[in-house]
Amino acid sequence: MANTQAAMTMQPATELSGRAWLEILVGLFAGGLGGALQSVLARTSLSHSILYGLFFGLAFAIFFAKRATSPGAGLIWGLAFAFLVWIVIPAGAALVFSRSMGSQRMLIDAREHFPQLVAFLICFGMPVGVSLGIWGALHPKVAQVKFNWGRAIIAGGFAGTIGGLIFSGWVASGNYFPLLAGYGELHVSRAAIIILHFSFAVMIGVTFGILFQRDVRGYGSCMGWGLAYGIFWWFLGQLTLLPIVAHQPIDWSADRGAAIFGSLVGHILHGLILGVVYAALDRFWVRLFIQSDPLNREVEGSGVHFLRSMGWGAAAGIAGGIISSPVLFATGILPRVAGLGLRGFALHLVVSALIGVTYGLLFRNEAASLGHGVAWGWLFGLIWWYAGPLTLQPLFLTGECDWSTAAASALLPSMMGHLIYGAVTALTFLLLERRFTRWLLLDPRIAAREARKIRPVGTPAPALWLLALGLGVLLPVLLG
């Protein structure tokens, strides 16, 4: 890798600038096409749409082309950039111009700009990101990890199926299939709906494997990617593709988004399950065919680290539970789940420790610095908000999930508690891990292992954080 990078620095400037020009051309082309697509789908002015698309493609090619090293990486960077552009330009500009009219008016303005958010993501972020990602994969600047099609398709397809299976079990009893909600009323047999549901789930899983095999490193990041990919598929599948298939007009309004909000939660959960199952299968594959090779043996067996991570996770979870308890208590979520008094608090700490164990197991190899650790922790907190109070808690208490906007609105206060819990847990876990490894780092073999754990610069993790946290928090607020 180092040699390749050194070789890159030796490349003539003309070759680099020629390459940059080609990237700009690809970006402009994809952006222009995306603009045309927006014009067709959203019935906007063709010239304006193409112009916006060209600007987007140009900016992305100049600033992000280096990061779009694969279609998956390009997609995440593209979507995050599109989201940021929407925040800065329509939403941010509206704030500046309508500030005097009060917060309520600004919120209404933002809701009115919701179709633009969908258009930015689907028509600009996706095509430009994926195009430059394909370009980057075909013309790699540095040596890349070998891509394995079989591993991507088998693991992804299987993960998608399992995700669809678990998920369908929850909702099939209510005859509600969130992955197909955007189609509207389906006038086909139940068997056909189930086949469609699983086809959709498998397709999401296979594309997940193909797009993100190189980027996901562990269970935690895989869940993060799954969450973001679930949100993306809600925009692409429910708000765009399924209405087209159903020969219905495309409706990208906030009202339509609110009407199928339950489907968004379903997509997020499907993404989370898909991510964790894909990671499990992927890790199993790596363990079976790569790490089992004695030449690749680590100083310390993974089982030892696994157990240690569980212990640190439990301790970190207790810390997170203590710090977040005032918020969870004040918002009413803690008394509802664990009850009042010392017993309730003790139960809350036990649950916090158990969830902390899951952090230790899922995110143990993700964070290299305190900042990164906190970012993953926030994502972990958000994941648990969707999986916990919004899904598992009503499922256990009433036997049914309530994914309505009303339910999400009622639980919005507890989201803050979950974010705090995630951040504190992640921070404590990282400090415990550092305390343990401080002396061990003097051993060059362990130092090398720790260095391998560090996610290198340029992976789409920062874009994922913005996309997942931004949309994961924004959508319940905006659509409620």
Add this chain to the structure above:
Amino acid sequence: MNRIFRRTLLGMLAGALASTALVITVGQPLLSIVLGILVGAGYSASLKPTRETYVDNVMAGGALGVPLWGLISVIAVPVFSSRMPEWDAEQMRLHFPALVGWVIYGAALGLLTQTFSDLASRFLGPESEPELAIPQIETRIVILGGGFAGMRTAECLEAELRANPEVSLTLVSETNALLFTPMLAEVAGSSLEPSHISTPLRSTLHRTEFVRGRVTGIDLEGRRVLLASGPAGGDGMSAGEIAYDHLVFALGAVSNYLGMANLEKYSFNFKSLLDAIRIRNHVIEMFERADRELDPATRKALLTFVIAGGGFAGVELAGALNDYAHGILADYPKLRRDEVSVMLVHSRDHILPELSESLGRYAQERMAARGVVFRLNTRISDARAGVVILSDGEIRAETLVWTAGTAPNPLLKALSLDKDKRGALVVDDTLAVPGRAGIWALGDCAAVIDGKTKKPCPPTAQFALREAQTLAKNIRKQLAGEALQRFHFDSLGALCVVGHQTACAELTVPFARTYSLRFSGLLAWLMWRGIYLGKLPGLERKIRVLVDWTVELFFPRDIVQTIELK
């Protein structure tokens, strides 16, 4: 300039500029700027700068803005204004402009932090990398012995001294693995694979330097441990010598043949993994020879296995060998069951003196029912090739295993340190050797007196493990100038397997150590397996042993000879 200070300054500057977004969206200019500066300082300080990662920082900063919106605008600002947090759904929606503002602030903060960081690198030079602290070793602790006492001492010292890089730890052992002796009889009985009950010391210890070598002597005045051989090393000292400031004796014990040279010559030892492997292979060899032996008396001698000593080791070995020998008869159709004899010779009137007499009697009855022959109140006085001479006669037997006595490591004899009549080092109740600063001892090679009861502690692994904890604490305390801790431990009890799915257990009652509970039979056997599996070091070893035990339920024991016996 200190790198954190530099990062903080740059972050504050970037935060101040980026706070423009907050001023526009949140209002309250002074508060917004102060918050912007504080968040900027924290953001910049917590991330190691990497050159030209603008887009990464824009995205990371933007992502940071989302939770900050919740924590600051929704919760902190109302709380500090003496209001309730505004986290009701409708209230949060009214804070939507602040959400946009925080995301834009975060993105701008990331961009500006990176810009300032790159500019600072260009004009002020790169950040000073923190020097990897190469510790100056001031205290060298050397542990002699890699048994329970030695390894546990090393583990505890690692835990006690983890944050102190000025102390070096070295463990010297003749073998490179800790042998889990409670399961040694099962190796001799072919129930367990030999390596499954041994834990590599190098893999288990993290910051302790492991030296595999035989100690030939100790220079107490020069504070050096002398090793048998080794290549030349640095520091003007050959690798055959290790200097120490604190020396821990955990050398364990060796078999004591009570001065009978013939016993040492004609009997098998039963202390090490190699001993167990030798015994197992010898048993198979005896069966192979007996299979083609025509003389009944010789065949009987070949199939007679004498074990000297009715303590835990002898009883467990007798039970395991009895099961193994009778089990493999199925593979030797020419041999008859009555020709096989496992005999246990013991000098007292009942076996297992460490347990209550009733349990000893129970064990004896159960073992006798399974075919073990007992010669009680009998001593082995001598041995010849093929003959074991007892205090009341002699028997023909090609196999004699000695478990009847132990003595501290003979290395101690040469040392000018106080020893008890057994030859163990005399230590005080803090496990320090009196009058010798920096010399400590524990386990089978030490005469440990309980600090509370003032009674001698038995030389068992259970006590050695607890002594190791106290000793490690005391070394740390001595280094810190604190008062030392006295050793005290109440025995938890003892367990002994006597045959197939049969064991005896005597466990002391918690908080009432003078009382004990007795178990026998299948329940005690399950307890034995559960407790010792739990105590076996290493998850991998636990799994391997569990697999061995499971395989044994469905398949016969192996009779493959793995070593050639001379």
